[in-house]
Amino acid sequence: MATTDERLPIVGEGDIVRARQRAREIAKGLGFGLVDQSRIATAVSELTRNVVRYATGGKGDVSIKSLSGSGIEIVVSDHGPGIADVEQALRDGFSSGAGMGMGLPGAKRLMDEMHVDSELGSGTTVTIRKWRR
Amino acid sequence: MARVPVIRLGATLIATVLEDLQDSDALDLQENLSAALERTGAEGVLLDISVVETVDSFLGRLLNDVAAAARLLGAVTVVVGVQPAVAITLVELGLGLSGVHTALTVEKGMALLERLLASARRQGRYGNY
Amino acid sequence: MDRLSRSELAAEAEQQRQTISELQTPVIQVWEGVLALPIVGVLDTSRTQQTTEALLDKIVDTSSEIVILDITGVPVVDTAVAKHLLEMVTAARLLGCEVLLVGISARIAMTLVHLGLDLSGVTTRTTLAKGLELAFRRLGLEVVSRRGDGRANGGGEDER
Secondary structure (H helix, E strand, O other): OOOOOEEEEEOOOHHHHHHHHHHHHHHHHOOOOHHHHHHHHHHHHHHHHHHHHHOHHHOEEEEEEEEOOOEEEEEEEEOOOOOOOHHHHHHHHHHHOOOOOOOHHHHHHHOOEEEEEEEOOOEEEEEEEEEOO | OOOOOEEEEOOEEEEEOOOOOOHHHHHHHHHHHHHHHHHHOOOEEEEEOOOOOOOOHHHHHHHHHHHHHHHHOOOEEEEEOOOHHHHHHHHHHOOOOOOOEEEOOHHHHHHHHHHHHHHHHHHOOOOOO | OOOOOHHHHHHHHHHHHHHHHHHHOOOEEEEOOEEEEEEEOOOOHHHHHHHHHHHHHHHHHHOOOEEEEEEEEOOOOOHHHHHHHHHHHHHHHHOOOEEEEEOOOHHHHHHHHHOOOOOOOOEEEOOHHHHHHHHHHHOOOOOEOOOOOOEOOOOOOOOO
8 A cells, every 4th residue: 555645736727626636536545435535625626726826826736645544634835925814714715705715614624634834925835634434 | 628518409508517627617618608598598507517526616606606697698507416425515615506406317407497497487587596 | 262353343343333324314215206314313413424425325326306304303403403404405405305304393493593594495394294295295296095084184283
C-alpha cells in the first residue's frame, strides 16, 4: 500500500477537476465509501477553485496522502494574497459569494478536520483530513 | 473540452451531461440553454446529471441559476439523476437546490415536466413554476 | 474449544454493526412507489447520515416517489433534530421524492413553531395512516371498502 505523497500542480481550471478526481480515486483506494468519496472530492474542488480564482496568478499545488492507511490528508497551498480574516472567511465566506474565503466553510463542513494557515502577502495553506469510520 | 449536447424533443430541451464538467463548460451550458430557450420558445428543460459524481457549490449554484433563467424565459426545469452521494453532499454544503424540480430518472423527469406544464397551462401561461 | 482469530472477530463485529445499523434504520416499501421510514430514538448526526444513506439507496432501488417519515418514536425534537429531519427531507427531494412527515404530536408542533423553523415546504400529518392515505391520493389511488359502508377510513378519529 503506497503511502507516498501525491502532488498535483494547480495552474488552471482543468486542475480543479483533475485534483478532485485524483482525490476521489485515492480515497476509494483507502476504503472510503461512496458518500465520503463525494465529500472529499467536493472539498478538494472547493479549495482548489479558491486557488484558481483568487490566488495571485492562480497557481498553487495540492498534495494528497494517506494517514496510516485509515485516513486521508489533503493540503492545498498557494502563494496568493492571503486571507485577511480567516475567522470571518470561515463564518460567512460562503454567503458573501465572492473573495478568497468562499468554499472554506463548505470544505470544513464536509471534512473531519480543517486547518487554515494564511499570511497576508505571502499565501495560504489549507489542510483537510478525513478518517474512515 | 466537455460539451453538453442539447436536443429538442417537442416543447422540451434535453441536456445530458456526459462527463465531469469544468467550470467553463458549465457556464457554456447555461449560455447555450438560455440561447436555445430564447430561440425555440421551449417550455421545458430536462437536465440529466446522472453521470456527475461531484457537484460542488459552484455547480450547485449554477443549476439554480439555470432554472432561474429558464423560468424568466418561460420554461420549467427538471434536474434528473442526482446520485445519492451527491444529494447528501449538497445538503451538507447547505445547498438544497430549492429552485429546481428534481426527478430520479429521465422517464420520471419527462412525466413530471408534462404534469407541471399541463398544470401551468390550466392556470394560465404565467402561473408560478 | 475454538479460538476466533483477530480477523474473524473483527469480521463478526463488523457484521453485528451492520445488523444493528439495519435494524435501526428500517426503510419499508409499503406500496409501489411509497416508502415508510419510522424513526425511533435519538436522531444525532451519525444516525442521520446512516439513515439518509439507507433511505436514498432504497429510493433508487425501488424507484419510489413518496417517503413517509414517521417521527412518532422520536422523544425530543429540538433545533438539532429538526435540522437533521430537514436534511433528510432535502436529500430525498433531490432524488425526486415527496416527503410526508407524520407522527407530529401537539407538543412537537408547538416546539417547531417556537423554534421558528420554516417547514412550509414539508407536508405533515398526525398519523402514519393519514400519511398513507395522502400518499395514495398523490398516486391517484383510492381505498374503497367492500362492506358497503362507504369509503374505508385509515383509522383516524377526525376527518380534516
